[in-house]
Amino acid sequence: MSGQGPLDPFAGEPDDLGDDLGDDLRDLTGPLSEGEEDDSGEEGFGTDGMRRGRVPQDRRPPSRVPGAAVAAAAPGPAVEDDPRFEEVVAQVLARNPEHRIHPTLDRVREACALLGDPQLAYRVVHVAGTNGKTSTTRMVERLVREHDLRTGLFTSPHLSEITERIAIDGDPITRAAFVRAHDDVEPVVAIVDERAAERGEPRLSFFEVLTLMAFAAFADAPVDVAVVETGLGGTWDTTNVVRSDVAVITPVSMDHEAWLGSTIEEIAAQKAGIVKHGATVVLGRQEEEAAAVLLAKAAAERVTVVREGLDFGVEQRTLAVGGQLVSLRTRGGLYTDVLLPLHGAHQADNAATALAAAEALLALPGGTLPPGLVEAAFADVTSPGRLEVLRTSPTIIADSAHNPAGAQALAAAIAEAFTLSRLVGVVAVAGDKDVDGVLAALEPVLAEVVVTRSSSPRSLEPAELGEIAEGVFGEDRVHVVERLDEALTTAVDLAESDFGTGGGLGGSGAGVLVAGSVVLAGDVRTLLARAGRRG
Numbered sequence: 001m002s003g004q005g006p007l008d009p010f011a012g013e014p015d016d017l018g019d020d021l022g023d024d025l026r027d028l029t030g031p032l033s034e035g036e037e038d039d040s041g042e043e044g045f046g047t048d049g050m051r052r053g054r055v056p057q058d059r060r061p062p063s064r065v066p067g068a069a070v071a072a073a074a075p076g077p078a079v080e081d082d083p084r085f086e087e088v089v090a091q092v093l094a095r096n097p098e099h100r101i102h103p104t105l106d107r108v109r110e111a112c113a114l115l116g117d118p119q120l121a122y123r124v125v126h127v128a129g130t131n132g133k134t135s136t137t138r139m140v141e142r143l144v145r146e147h148d149l150r151t152g153l154f155t156s157p158h159l160s161e162i163t164e165r166i167a168i169d170g171d172p173i174t175r176a177a178f179v180r181a182h183d184d185v186e187p188v189v190a191i192v193d194e195r196a197a198e199r200g201e202p203r204l205s206f207f208e209v210l211t212l213m214a215f216a217a218f219a220d221a222p223v224d225v226a227v228v229e230t231g232l233g234g235t236w237d238t239t240n241v242v243r244s245d246v247a248v249i250t251p252v253s254m255d256h257e258a259w260l261g262s263t264i265e266e267i268a269a270q271k272a273g274i275v276k277h278g279a280t281v282v283l284g285r286q287e288e289e290a291a292a293v294l295l296a297k298a299a300a301e302r303v304t305v306v307r308e309g310l311d312f313g314v315e316q317r318t319l320a321v322g323g324q325l326v327s328l329r330t331r332g333g334l335y336t337d338v339l340l341p342l343h344g345a346h347q348a349d350n351a352a353t354a355l356a357a358a359e360a361l362l363a364l365p366g367g368t369l370p371p372g373l374v375e376a377a378f379a380d381v382t383s384p385g386r387l388e389v390l391r392t393s394p395t396i397i398a399d400s401a402h403n404p405a406g407a408q409a410l411a412a413a414i415a416e417a418f419t420l421s422r423l424v425g426v427v428a429v430a431g432d433k434d435v436d437g438v439l440a441a442l443e444p445v446l447a448e449v450v451v452t453r454s455s456s457p458r459s460l461e462p463a464e465l466g467e468i469a470e471g472v473f474g475e476d477r478v479h480v481v482e483r484l485d486e487a488l489t490t491a492v493d494l495a496e497s498d499f500g501t502g503g504g505l506g507g508s509g510a511g512v513l514v515a516g517s518v519v520l521a522g523d524v525r526t527l528l529a530r531a532g533r534r535g
Contacts, residue, residue, distance in 0.1 A: 326351060488524065
């Protein structure tokens with residue numbers, strides 16, 4: 001089988017895909033798609049293999065359409081287009097990538113000052129951490145928006161289109177708005193680039209320019225509150241020029257060691273960089289070593305700290321249609337039977353953290369938020385690329401887990417929320433990750449694994465990934481497929497086989513889990529959505 005280059009893992013047309021899914025994947029143009037939702041309200045199992053709890057009809061997420069497939073999990077091409085969009089995106093992408101850190105905030109501060117410090121024009125919730133920070137960021141934004149406040153949301157990376165990173169009132173900015181934001185900051189970027197060159201420094205990076213664009217777009221809207229996710233670390237992260245009202249740090253674990261440090265303590269010290277005097281600090285559940293570092297920084301900055309497990313947490317949770325019912329305790333009180341349309345204990349923890357952050361921002365001291373608003377906000381929460389069912393018959397699930405801690409949470413959620421008799425993995429991992437740790441965490445829930453590559457240039461070569469996987473799964477359970485579309489088709493065939501390595505029956509209990517990389521999750525969402533629009 002001929003392999004594709006790392007930047008285009010599913011280009012062209014496969015010679016023989018052999019089934020309906022393969023036929024669907026021949027034409028790769030179009031929007032994203034999401035899976036179907038069983039809406040019977042009866043306890044049991046849906047056609048997607050999910051465990052079903054009982055949820056009254058009036059407690060289900062308003063965005064769910066009974067018995068229907070949701071057409072798009074994330075926005076397709078923006079309605080308001082601009083002929084310069086592709087050109088502008090190419091200019092931004094030509095800059096240094098976001099993971100290439102230049103440890104200084106001086107250039108960003110200089111650019112912000114020239115722009116009139118737009119990042120100071122609104123209240124800010126700043127979110128850092130290793131796992132769960134994107135989901136938590138999205139939950140905080142949705143809670144704030146439910147209180148009739150205009151919101152800005154800045155997250156990274158994106159799954160399908162760069163405009164996803166900057167959202168206003170919950171919607172990604174249009175392509176035309178993206179171009180306008182770039183035009184607004186471009187003269188200042190040119191000045192800062194020129195001054196940096198004179199000092200022998202690199203020009204502003206891809207992520208720095210995007211951050212400036214977000215700050216400017218939020219000020220121009222204008223928004224009342226911006227919920228801002230760090231890109232990498234905290235201390236030297238471009239977003240760390242904000243003056244936050246609330247600083248949130250989700251669980252810290254090993255990841256990005258090449259840039260953040262080789263120990264939990266070193267990584268936590270980088271995340272702690274967002275802790276500043278004047279903010280309330282909300283800490284998700286932390287390992288003891290990380291907690292010590294974070295609390296020391298909080299003490300040095302003389303800030304109020306709110307900790308999961310002490311000041312807030314998940315009191316109870318039960319499986320429900322399309323997610324879980326959770327009871328969340330905060331300093332203000334207890335919020336009971338809140339519908340969260342996301343799977344896994346980790347998402348319940350994220351919800352508790354987000355609620356504590358929103359309460360710190362919006363509630364009176366010691367007070368709670370209106371329970372009805374909290375319920376409505378959480379019922380409408382989405383987190384694309386996080387245990388996301390993209391298709392049924394067979395069930396295809398995409399998740400962005402890319403480090404051991406994330407993969408462990410994913411495996412636990414799969415075992416809890418799904419009843420698939422045979423699950424096959426499609427895995428691609430960046431070469432700088434703990435590949436052994438990710439594979440070891442996924443191994444207990446996978447009958448077999450198909451290793452491939454994502455569209456990221458950092459994606460490990462499939463042959464090398466296959467060798468590592470054989471050490472975890474055994475040679476008979478590992479399949480190496482260069483092209484992503486063929487890897488997905490292979491996984492579907494393996495999942496639906498009546499007699500295959502790992503045992504189990506196929507049919508309606510068959511499933512495919514795509515994991516190992518945020519980029520991979522985005523690639524598969526795009527593949528299936530484009531095929532779905534064609535169909």
